[in-house]
Amino acid sequence: MRFVIFTQGxxxxxxxxxxxxxxxxxGGKLMDSTEIINMIEQAHLIxxxxxxxxxxxxxxxALAKIAIAARRHGLDIVTYTGFLFEKLLERAVTDTKVLALLTNTDILIDGPYKKEERDLRLAFRGSCNQRLIDVPKSLTAGRAITWQDPYLKNFS
Ligand code: SF4
Known part of the structure; x- marks a missing residue:
């Protein structure tokens, strides 16, 4: 069970x-990150x-701030993005906000959804081009390293 935040924009x-x-x-509903952190702290089953x-x-x-607080409680962080990991890595050199969210993410699911590559058998993503990336290992290596859920590897 996970606490999911759908960001607007x-x-x-x-x-x-x-x-x-x-x-x-x-659009969406404006929420303060502190308010979201409080909600996460009360969600004991996640x-x-x-x-x-x-x-x-x-x-x-704001998400990096939430991620840091959640990790203090032993929670892992999964971040979806339409950008490629390589692009984010490039931006992180000059953009400390991007660096902060990247370094506080455990698994990044990257790339845009491509309907021509849609595959309902994929775990956690909609199209084949999207990758499950182990962010700590990838940041150390300086290149994208795939993450595989040990319980789901036969299905991905
Ligand atoms: S699928 Fe593409 S357009 Fe839709 S929210 Fe994700 S990145 Fe944005």
């Missing part, structure tokens, strides 16, 4: 997106926190 416009209501940056969207990296600073 997305610039990617993937045809066939499952969450088109999250694209408008002026194993981790997932940042979905929308595009989470548009709000990287």
């Amino acid at each position: 997305c610039p990617h416009n993937c045809p066939g997106c499952h969450n088109p209501e999250t694209h408008d940056p002026t 194993r981790g926190v997932t940042f979905s969207g929308g595009e989470p990296f548009l709000q990287a600073n």
Whole structure:
């Protein structure tokens, strides 16, 4: 069980997106990160926190703050993004907010949804181009290293 935050605003416009209501940056419900952290701290049955969207990296600073607080409670962090890991790595050199969210993410699911590569057999993602990336290992290596859930590897 996970606590999932759907961030508002997305610039990617993937045809066939499952969450088109999250694209408008002026939509959604404004919430303070401290309020969200309090909600996470009261959710005792969860194993981790997932940042979905929308595009989470548009709000990287606030999400990094939430991720740091959640990790203090032993929770893992999964972040979805329409950007490629390599692009984020490049941006992280000059953008400390991007670096903060990357370094506080355990698993990154990257790349835009491509409806022509849609595959319902995939775990946690919609299209074949999207990758499950082990972020700590990838940051150390300086390149994307795939993460595989030991319980689901036969299905991905
Ligand atoms: S990145 Fe995600 S939320 Fe944004 S348009 Fe693509 S599928 Fe939709």
